[in-house]
Amino acid sequence: MDLTLDATQADLRERARVYARDVLQPHEAEFERNGGTLPAETIRELKRRAIELDLHGGSLPVEAGGQGWSALEQVLVHEQLGQVTGGLWSFIPGAYNALAACSPEQRRRYLEPSLRGERTGSYAITEPGQGSDARTLAATAVEDPSTREYVLNGEKWFVTGPSDTDFMIFHCHLLEGGERKPTLFLVDYDEPGVEMTGDPDYTHTFADRHPQFTLTDVRVPATAILGAIGEADAMTNQWFVEERLHIGARCTGAMERLLTLAVEWATGRIQFGQRIYDFQGVSFPLADSAADAAAARLLTREAAWHMDQHADPKVVHARASVAKLFASEAAYRCADRVVQVFGGRGYMREFAAERFLRELRVDRIWEGTSEIQRMVIARALEKRGVDRVVG
Ligand SMILES: Cc1cc2nc3c(=O)[nH]c(=O)nc-3n(C[C@H](O)[C@H](O)[C@H](O)COP(=O)(O)OP(=O)(O)OC[C@H]3O[C@@H](n4cnc5c(N)ncnc54)[C@H](O)[C@@H]3O)c2cc1C
Incomplete structure (x- = not known):
């Protein structure tokens, strides 16, 4: 397996990074303060910038008007989007992959306006x-x-x-x-x-x-x-597998941002005359979170790679479940640890750590709870073989 990024993939990741860091993150605090709203003009601008950076309709095939990203490319983008709180990436124009099955009339009515950011x-x-x-x-x-x-x-x-x-x-x-x-x-x-x-x-x-x-x-x-x-069960199942990879990737990105903020804070904060980072009670949970983040990234990219190789869909399904289960549970652990490192500030909504702690909880519930992922994995271990799920 070769997960080295080629120049196109590296460029895509950079565009997603720019969008997450420079376009979305500056609106996080205002969005939270306003109870989850932004001015209509700002939302129009977020959509416009996403289209300008060719980040809209990413997972849809080119024939359907999308960007035709591979599963790995989708994961690279979602790793960056996960570094944003408030789920602000939802403003990126796009459509569920089921809309790739649109008839020509449905395309005109639903898919094309969705990709232009006019319908959702x-x-x-x-x-x-x-x-x-x-x-x-x-x-x-x-x-x-x-x-x-x-x-x-x-x-x-x-x-x-x-x-x-x-x-x-x-x-x-x-x-x-x-x-x-x-x-x-x-x-x-x-x-x-x-x-x-x-x-x-x-x-x-x-x-x-x-x-x-x-x-x-x-x-x-x-x-x-x-x-x-x-065909609905098959089409919805395809969405579940794809979105489980996206969740794994976003949780990975969330951990990266949480760790970046925590290291920056803990190396600057002085208590008892020294940096709190020098207390192992503070730095070791961050080291554990780094191991979690690195493992989550690998699991998610590896599952995407298998999807791109057109591996047995049942095996891909199980690997996506492994990635989603691990990454979502790990991200929540990481957010909890980072809140602790921030002390009282970790409990303030204006700090990203507090927001992540609330926001990451749902990743253990939606698109199949952690228990359902365990069911999928356990079934695959028996039916497909341990080596094909973890090997
Ligand atoms: C914020 C949010 C957004 C959502 N968005 C959408 C959406 O856009 N579209 C949509 O259709 N749905 C959406 N959902 C629904 C989501 O997918 C479901 O909440 C989830 O699948 C769990 O279903 P449930 O809430 O009915 O819980 P239940 O199925 O009632 O489960 C309750 C508990 O029992 C456990 N459980 C159930 N069966 C088993 C089992 N066999 N073994 C062990 N444990 C089990 C579950 O893990 C869970 O802990 C969303 C949910 C949330 C919270």
Whole structure:
């Protein structure tokens, strides 16, 4: 395995670094102070700069209007984005990879405006009764034979996207011939019957909101089906694997920033007449975090490399789970240690360490909890073989 970056990859990483450090980070404190909002003009500027730096639509193929990044290239970018608090990277124009399956009409209506930063979509899978077990969703679609329309019903929770999000990918079961066929539909938020029933606050202060929706007898044409009937589980699973790699990468980036801030602080802070960095009680937890960060980076890049080599998808799935499990658990440990190193300042929202401690918690929950990652890994150890998962 060769993980050496070529010139194009190094350039991409540098552009992402510039965007994270020079464009996004300066807005973190204001964003937190304002309870998770930025002026509309600032958001437009963040989108414009992302497009200018060719960071929009990164994971979508070039034919679909994206940048066509390899999995490793996506990881390189997300390592940089993870160094930003507030999830401000959500303002980068883009679209879920499922939109690569858009028909020409769907492309014009959803994908192209998303890549221009004019529209934003969410991915609605989770329901009040169905979370980790996403194969048993209650949401349904039924065809009305008189109009050939599909009638959608269901309740969706944690429907993530910035506040201007205006359409969702609705994951449901199409009831047909006594069968339940997992199918994705593209649904505009302003369709009659779509109601946002709640917009709760969460532990983090994030660019994304996570509202709840009820769809009651929402009528959509057959052209609203994304991909093919019965394909939703496979398409959503592909998203889970990709996003687990992104999470692993962002957690790695978060650890790098946390360590940078902690070393800078601890080597300057004097207590008992000496630098607190010279107390092993302070520096050893940082050394442990450095080992965590380095391991997380390798695991994530290695899983991406396997994906790029078109390895057995089940093995890639397991390796992505290993990376997400390790990196998310490690990043939370790291944030906790760094908060301790900052002392009282670590508990102040104006310090990045405090924000990371709140924000990194969800990485152990979304896109499959740590327990679900362990299930995926344990199953792969038995079915694919230990050597293919860890070798
Ligand atoms: C901020 C945020 C944003 C989100 N964004 C989205 C989104 O955009 N779209 C979307 O569809 N969903 C989204 N989610 C939902 C997220 O994916 C789920 O919360 C997650 O999958 C867990 O499901 P659940 O909350 O229903 O918990 P449950 O599935 O009820 O699990 C509760 C607990 O039981 C454990 N558990 C469950 N089954 C097992 C098992 N077999 N073995 C061991 N332990 C088990 C879990 O690990 C967890 O600790 C988001 C969630 C959050 C918090």
